[in-house]
Amino acid sequence: MSAPRLLGKKLALTTILTAAAALFVASLALIVFQFLSMRGVLADDLRVQAQIVGNNSSAALLFNDVKAGEETLAGLAVSPSVDSASIFDARGVLLAHYQRGTGAQPAAPDGALLDAGYRYGPDVVEVVHVVRVNQQRVGVVLIRATLEQLFARLLTYAGLTLAVALASLALAYALVSSMRRAVRRAEEHLHHLAHVDSVTALPNRHEYNERLPFALERADRAEGEVGLLLLDLDNFKVVNDTLGHDSGDHLLKLVAARLVHTLRENDIICRIGGDEFVIIVEPRETAAGEPDEVDEVARKILAALAAPFQVEGHQLHMSASIGVAVYPRDALDARTLMRSADTAMYHAKAKGKNGFQAFQPAMEQRAQKRLKLEANLRRALDLGELELHYQPQIDVRSGRVVGVEALTRWHCRELGHVSPAEFIPVAEETGIIVALGGWVLRTACRQAAAWRDQGLLDTLVHVAVNLSARQTRDGALMDEIRAILDETALPASLLELEITEGVLMENVNANLDLLHGLQAAGIHLSIDDFGTGYSSMAYLKRFPIDQLKIDRSFVHDVPGDGEAIATAIIAMAHSLQLSVVAEGVETLAQLDFLRQAGCDIMQGYYFARPMPAAQLTALLREKRSSWGERA
Numbered sequence: 225m226s227a228p229r230l231l232g233k234k235l236a237l238t239t240i241l242t243a244a245a246a247l248f249v250a251s252l253a254l255i256v257f258q259f260l261s262m263r264g265v266l267a268d269d270l271r272v273q274a275q276i277v278g279n280n281s282s283a284a285l286l287f288n289d290v291k292a293g294e295e296t297l298a299g300l301a302v303s304p305s306v307d308s309a310s311i312f313d314a315r316g317v318l319l320a321h322y323q324r325g326t327g328a329q330p331a332a333p334d335g336a337l338l339d340a341g342y343r344y345g346p347d348v349v350e351v352v353h354v355v356r357v358n359q360q361r362v363g364v365v366l367i368r369a370t371l372e373q374l375f376a377r378l379l380t381y382a383g384l385t386l387a388v389a390l391a392s393l394a395l396a397y398a399l400v401s402s403m404r405r406a407v408r409r410a411e412e413h414l415h416h417l418a419h420v421d422s423v424t425a426l427p428n429r430h431e432y433n434e435r436l437p438f439a440l441e442r443a444d445r446a447e448g449e450v451g452l453l454l455l456d457l458d459n460f461k462v463v464n465d466t467l468g469h470d471s472g473d474h475l476l477k478l479v480a481a482r483l484v485h486t487l488r489e490n491d492i493i494c495r496i497g498g499d500e501f502v503i504i505v506e507p508r509e510t511a512a513g514e515p516d517e518v519d520e521v522a523r524k525i526l527a528a529l530a531a532p533f534q535v536e537g538h539q540l541h542m543s544a545s546i547g548v549a550v551y552p553r554d555a556l557d558a559r560t561l562m563r564s565a566d567t568a569m570y571h572a573k574a575k576g577k578n579g580f581q582a583f584q585p586a587m588e589q590r591a592q593k594r595l596k597l598e599a600n601l602r603r604a605l606d607l608g609e610l611e612l613h614y615q616p617q618i619d620v621r622s623g624r625v626v627g628v629e630a631l632t633r634w635h636c637r638e639l640g641h642v643s644p645a646e647f648i649p650v651a652e653e654t655g656i657i658v659a660l661g662g663w664v665l666r667t668a669c670r671q672a673a674a675w676r677d678q679g680l681l682d683t684l685v686h687v688a689v690n691l692s693a694r695q696t697r698d699g700a701l702m703d704e705i706r707a708i709l710d711e712t713a714l715p716a717s718l719l720e721l722e723i724t725e726g727v728l729m730e731n732v733n734a735n736l737d738l739l740h741g742l743q744a745a746g747i748h749l750s751i752d753d754f755g756t757g758y759s760s761m762a763y764l765k766r767f768p769i770d771q772l773k774i775d776r777s778f779v780h781d782v783p784g785d786g787e788a789i790a791t792a793i794i795a796m797a798h799s800l801q802l803s804v805v806a807e808g809v810e811t812l813a814q815l816d817f818l819r820q821a822g823c824d825i826m827q828g829y830y831f832a833r834p835m836p837a838a839q840l841t842a843l844l845r846e847k848r849s850s851w852g853e854r855a
């Protein structure tokens with residue numbers, strides 16, 4: 225039995241014992257009081273009877289009439305408590321006597337009794353009455369009553385009192401016990417709510433916070449280790465957003481059940497929030513050469529999650545990213561251990577998800593670097609450190625510039641030149657992208673409007689701007705774009721928005737609404753990095769898009785391994801009446817292959833690198849139609 229329960233039981237017992245003692249003392253006082261009052265009533269009654277006998281026996285005393293005296297006393301036979309009664313004359317000589325049953329004849333009352341008029345013995349009451357005629361004492365009546373009957377009644381009374389006391393004690397005990405049970409149930413329920421996750425029935429973050437230090441203490445005593453695995457489901461948000469929260473919860477339950485089924489009983493599995501789980505593993509000692517047990521657990525989990533989940537009629541493929549940190553190797557306390565696992569998890573995500581990463585100290589340095597980058601990025605806009613460069617897109621058939629892609633450049637005072645591939649993801653995670661994306665849109669539209677005003681857009685049909693995932697989720701995006709187009713007076717048809725295939729597929733339904741809204745506004749839509757986001761023809765048909773951009777990685781591999789994919793993408797795009805842009809074209813061989821495969825537009829270092837607006841303005845002024853040659 226647990227210590228608080230034992231204490232609770234002891235407390236209840238003490239309460240009951242105290243109540244019993246109080247009841248006992250109260251009952252005893254009641255009984256004594258009852259005894260005294262009953263004895264008082266009896267004495268009063270005897271006094272009245274003695275007076276009556278005295279009044280009736282004055283003649284007998286005056287005439288020494290024994291018979292008359294005895295007749296008077298005989299009347300007392302009706303009083304069951306009267307044991308004996310006697311009449312003495314003035315000299316103290318017995319005149320008449322009445323005795324119930326057998327008993328010794330009493331002596332004449334002594335002076336003390338005569339003075340007091342009554343006397344209590346252990347089991348008798350004696351009452352005397354002095355008989356006077358004309359103020360002369362002619363005799364004394366002595367009545368003696370036994371207390372036996374009073375005791376018998378007192379016994380019944382005490383029995384009743386005891387029975388009532390015991391019954392109330394039993395009732396009190398039953399009440400206290402049922403109250404204790406109710407309180408215990410309430411406590412257990414509260415404990416359950418506070419420590420157990422209501423969706424998966426796994427221990428929650430609170431419980432995790434309590435259990436991890438214990439595991440670390442055990443490891444200290446046994447000079448062992450504790451592995452902490454931080455697991456984050458990949459793209460769980462997509463399930464929540466597309467199938468609804470009930471399906472999301474259902475999936476979490478299934479994931480939890482699979483974890484429980486896969487792991488050992490003494491591994492502690494907790495859900496610490498959203499789609500995050502932690503597993504505390506206390507590994508056995510592994511011999512040299514044996515695989516690390518904690519890493520093995522991570523592999524087992526990934527394998528277990530690989531099979532699809534059936535959620536309300538849908539077959540869902542889930543994966544997870546796991547960060548692993550080991551105490552005391554990677555951290556010396558619970559908080560740092562969690563931070564290390566988190567850093568490792570972040571790296572697992574960055575490495576393409578569906579994998580695990582064990583913590584390495586270098587990761588911490590990278591995390592510090594990232595923090596520095598974030599702090600600088602927050603100031604970049606205000607300090608005017610950002611600039612847009614523009615990279616031309618060339619129509620393969622006409623050799624003219626038909627578009628430019630706006631790409632952000634950041635020259636940080638502290639960190640020097642930082643690549644957008646590095647800072648855009650940070651801007652995404654921190655939300656800075658909302659302000660940054662707005663600035664890019666406004667600057668690109670302003671520049672395009674300026675080129676238009678200068679008559680430089682005769683061949684240029686679009687200025688392309690990248691939209692990040694966070695921006696697509698921003699409900700205010702449509703209004704912001706409209707406001708920017710109004711402000712810069714740029715026709716919507718000159719603006720092209722590029723959304724990566726991965727972002728588009730993250731939340732198909734919400735993005736469909738957004739794309740329809742953008743299309744209705746007359747904005748050109750292009751899918752960036754196509755071929756990497758697993759979208760199917762069925763999805764593509766549903767999206768109101770104008771153009772696909774073949775991902776750089778495939779272009780890099782043509783001629784060669786990328787040929788089949790590039791050809792397939794071009795064929796598929798054309799069958800859907802979409803134009804195709806190949807990005808990252810660096811060589812003549814790539815250009816030739818893509819031209820022959822039917823690619824419409826190309827972009828890459830072969831033609832021109834991204835350049836500042838002024839430089840592109842000069843190039844546009846030349847109105848060159850020979851972009852097909854090198855820039």
Ligand SMILES: Nc1nc2c(ncn2[C@@H]2O[C@@H]3COP(=O)(O)O[C@H]4[C@@H](O)[C@H](n5cnc6c(=O)[nH]c(N)nc65)O[C@@H]4COP(=O)(O)O[C@H]3[C@H]2O)c(=O)[nH]1
Nearest residue numbers: 631632644645648664690691692808809810828829830834
């Ligand atoms: N190796 C090679 N690379 C070429 C060639 N031609 C162009 N590139 C580079 O390829 C990237 C094309 O942009 P992206 O796919 O949209 O990929 C972009 C885009 O996803 C993101 N990004 C850049 N600017 C912005 C922005 O303003 N907003 C958002 N949301 N993302 C941006 O950062 C990514 C990287 O941008 P950059 O470093 O400017 O890199 C650019 C560009 O400089 C080539 O022939 N060879």
